[in-house]
Amino acid sequence: MFDNKESRTNLSELGEFGLIDHLTRYFEIKRTSTNIGIGDDAAVLNFEGDETVVTTDLLVEGVHFDLSFMPLKHLGYKAVMVNLSDVYAMNAEATQITVSIAASNRFPVEALEELYSGILLASKKYNIDVVGGDTTSSTAGLMISITALGKAKKEKITTRSGAKANDLLVVSGDLGAAYMGLQVLEREKQVFKANPNSQPDLEAYSYIMERQLKPEARKDIPELLQALEVQPTSMIDISDGLSSEVIHLCKNSKVGANIFEEKIPLDPTVISVCEEFNIDSTMVALSGGEDYELLFTIDQKDYDKIKGNPNLTVIGHMTEENEGMHLITRANQKIPIQSRGWNSFEDANDEE
Amino acid sequence: MFDNKESRTNLSELGEFGLIDHLTRYFEIKRTSTNIGIGDDAAVLNFEGDETVVTTDLLVEGVHFDLSFMPLKHLGYKAVMVNLSDVYAMNAEATQITVSIAASNRFPVEALEELYSGILLASKKYNIDVVGGDTTSSTAGLMISITALGKAKKEKITTRSGAKANDLLVVSGDLGAAYMGLQVLEREKQVFKANPNSQPDLEAYSYIMERQLKPEARKDIPELLQALEVQPTSMIDISDGLSSEVIHLCKNSKVGANIFEEKIPLDPTVISVCEEFNIDSTMVALSGGEDYELLFTIDQKDYDKIKGNPNLTVIGHMTEENEGMHLITRANQKIPIQSRGWNSFEDANDEE
Numbered sequence: 233m234f235d236n237k238e239s240r241t242n243l244s245e246l247g248e249f250g251l252i253d254h255l256t257r258y259f260e261i262k263r264t265s266t267n268i269g270i271g272d273d274a275a276v277l278n279f280e281g282d283e284t285v286v287t288t289d290l291l292v293e294g295v296h297f298d299l300s301f302m303p304l305k306h307l308g309y310k311a312v313m314v315n316l317s318d319v320y321a322m323n324a325e326a327t328q329i330t331v332s333i334a335a336s337n338r339f340p341v342e343a344l345e346e347l348y349s350g351i352l353l354a355s356k357k358y359n360i361d362v363v364g365g366d367t368t369s370s371t372a373g374l375m376i377s378i379t380a381l382g383k384a385k386k387e388k389i390t391t392r393s394g395a396k397a398n399d400l401l402v403v404s405g406d407l408g409a410a411y412m413g414l415q416v417l418e419r420e421k422q423v424f425k426a427n428p429n430s431q432p433d434l435e436a437y438s439y440i441m442e443r444q445l446k447p448e449a450r451k452d453i454p455e456l457l458q459a460l461e462v463q464p465t466s467m468i469d470i471s472d473g474l475s476s477e478v479i480h481l482c483k484n485s486k487v488g489a490n491i492f493e494e495k496i497p498l499d500p501t502v503i504s505v506c507e508e509f510n511i512d513s514t515m516v517a518l519s520g521g522e523d524y525e526l527l528f529t530i531d532q533k534d535y536d537k538i539k540g541n542p543n544l545t546v547i548g549h550m551t552e553e554n555e556g557m558h559l560i561t562r563a564n565q566k567i568p569i570q571s572r573g574w575n576s577f578e579d580a581n582d583e584e
Numbered sequence: 585m586f587d588n589k590e591s592r593t594n595l596s597e598l599g600e601f602g603l604i605d606h607l608t609r610y611f612e613i614k615r616t617s618t619n620i621g622i623g624d625d626a627a628v629l630n631f632e633g634d635e636t637v638v639t640t641d642l643l644v645e646g647v648h649f650d651l652s653f654m655p656l657k658h659l660g661y662k663a664v665m666v667n668l669s670d671v672y673a674m675n676a677e678a679t680q681i682t683v684s685i686a687a688s689n690r691f692p693v694e695a696l697e698e699l700y701s702g703i704l705l706a707s708k709k710y711n712i713d714v715v716g717g718d719t720t721s722s723t724a725g726l727m728i729s730i731t732a733l734g735k736a737k738k739e740k741i742t743t744r745s746g747a748k749a750n751d752l753l754v755v756s757g758d759l760g761a762a763y764m765g766l767q768v769l770e771r772e773k774q775v776f777k778a779n780p781n782s783q784p785d786l787e788a789y790s791y792i793m794e795r796q797l798k799p800e801a802r803k804d805i806p807e808l809l810q811a812l813e814v815q816p817t818s819m820i821d822i823s824d825g826l827s828s829e830v831i832h833l834c835k836n837s838k839v840g841a842n843i844f845e846e847k848i849p850l851d852p853t854v855i856s857v858c859e860e861f862n863i864d865s866t867m868v869a870l871s872g873g874e875d876y877e878l879l880f881t882i883d884q885k886d887y888d889k890i891k892g893n894p895n896l897t898v899i900g901h902m903t904e905e906n907e908g909m910h911l912i913t914r915a916n917q918k919i920p921i922q923s924r925g926w927n928s929f930e931d932a933n934d935e936e
Contacts, residue, residue, distance in 0.1 A: 268743060271744075274638055274674045276636070277635065277637075284636060288718055288850075289718050318626050319625075328638070333642075364639060366640055366641060368647060370727070389628055392623075392624050395731055435586060467625075
């Protein structure tokens with residue numbers, strides 16, 4: 233897409249306006265709700281009576297990503313996914329994003345082109361318009377701030393607070409793969425440091441590495457639920473790990489929950505790599521994070537509508553609030569669910 | 585507002601969720617268009633048939649602000665203003681913002697509280713809801729990314745591209761003060777470095793320092809234009825300096841412009857401080873930036889409606905595109921207008 237991959241153009245050669253024009257020239261406006269996109273003081277949108285959904289996420293180099301194994305194109309793609317996932321978790325349709333980037337002068341224009349090519353790919357695949365942004369220098373490292381907008385009919389909007397006791401707890405896809413992908417990538421980074429000529433055979437790990445490097449937001453799930461005529465009672469996306477998200481749903485809905493360990497969906501690769509790393513796979517699913525699957529509750533009457541769907545797994549049910557939140561193990565033990573979600577401040581402290 | 589100003593709480597003590605809860609607990613939802621604010625995957629808004637306006641800006645420590653003379657509360661306030669100014673420049677009403685912050689561990693929780701107290705003050709004064717955000721650690725420095733939303737009737741929206749030849753060019757307030765305020769602050773920083781016991785008397789500079797440290801976005805101008813029944817033909821906010829903004833209006837509207845030097849509104853303090861610093865005040869107004877005034881064009885038939893209004897000054901008129909863009913000096917010389925706007929990448933290079 234961008235020519236001259238081998239060249240190195242300093243950011244200052246283009247200037248701020250030139251850089252934005254340069255990086256955004258392949259972005260087209262396709263949404264009927266986008267009246268004015270990039271190029272004025274602000275974008276102008278019209279959602280014609282639908283509810284507008286807004287979410288924002290910030291990704292910081294050295295905290296949220298490691299460029300030594302994260303290609304910039306993948307990073308751009310993932311940064312969009314992280315935001316769209318939040319829109320889909322409202323049971324809404326993602327429509328537009330704004331993209332702000334701060335990059336130090338160690339990044340040539342060509343690096344930002346790579347980053348934007350991932351953003352462009354994501355925006356095409358997920359049918360969203362890029363309608364604004366800001367590009368500036370930073371004194372250290374790379375930072376990406378994306379805000380996503382979406383829309384939904386008022387009656388479709390699904391918050392974290394509508395779950396009722398006896399509702400079924402459902403998860404899309406499978407869990408823990410993104411975390412195990414990160415473990416493999418970090419191990420290979422150490423191997424590479426020790427022996428830069430090593431030629432690792434990573435084919436056995438391709439699924440979990442892709443889940444870490446190029447996750448997909450579940451655009452299909454709100455569409456599927458609509459087709460199945462299922463209105464979830466509550467929903468959240470799994471960015472910090474299953475246990476953290478279950479706690480969010482329970483606290484916001486003022487209910488408890490029982491999750492059955494044997495029901496948690498795991499890809500066979502996750503099970504085998506957990507054995508290789510000697511990590512408990514249930515712990516990985518509960519605390520791993522970055523899966524960007526959707527976790528939601530439905531009324532029991534809707535069970536027949538989702539039963540047998542390969543995208544959806546019932547992993548438990550909600551209870552009265554005073555019953556608490558528990559994992560029921562394969563050995564039929566009842567263990568309290570605790571938050572061990574990813575904490576960026578702790579992580580940063582650990583590195584000091 | 586926040587207790588225990590003297591204490592120092594590490595960011596990691598609160599954790600990510602705790603920190604967001606802590607910092608946003610004084611934010612109230614007041615707008616009828618805000619259905620769901622902070623606390624779910626996304627905010628939910630409804631603009632009931634109005635156009636939605638979206639803009640985003642990123643402020644980076646060491647590039648856009650210097651904490652050695654910029655108090656954190658002022659920084660929070662200014663970061664909101666920078667974004668609201670873009671909404672007002674669409675002739676729209678600002679309604680909501682999202683706030684994302686990355687801070688290194690050198691900032692205790694109390695520092696972020698100061699920052700948020702400025703954001704809270706701005707949101708109250710400008711009647712906007714804070715509906716979302718993200719707070720994370722950074723490996724170096726402080727970064728603030730704000731996205732602002734607003735609304736307007738479709739026929740009120742004013743872009744950069746509607747100016748016609750013979751339209752009058754109008755500016756709100758006065759120009760150049762923010763830039764001269766920065767010159768004074770940087771000079772005092774050097775004085776302080778040389779002699780930490782110096783007690784500078786800065787009262788004579790209070791207006792220009794306030795324009796730099798605590799600018800106000802021109803919320804009143806779209807309201808005034810509405811009251812005067814004036815629909816501007818094009819509009820932009822002055823963030824990079826008058827010349828840069830005139831060029832944007834001309835290029836987007838495919839017209840030329842004549843600006844009259846004698847008409848450029850300058851505060852008396854700016855004139856006297858420019859003499860003190862031996863800088864040409866016209867150059868400061870043209871290239872200084874950060875004034876956050878509004879620059880717009882109106883049809884000549886609307887002149888009588890704005891004539892004599894102390895908030896508005898006619899500084900020139902638009903011409904046919906082939907006549908180019910010129911400053912007509914007091915000596916009646918015609919000088920081409922060139923962009924000498926603020927370029928964050930050049931600035932960062934200069935510092936290397």
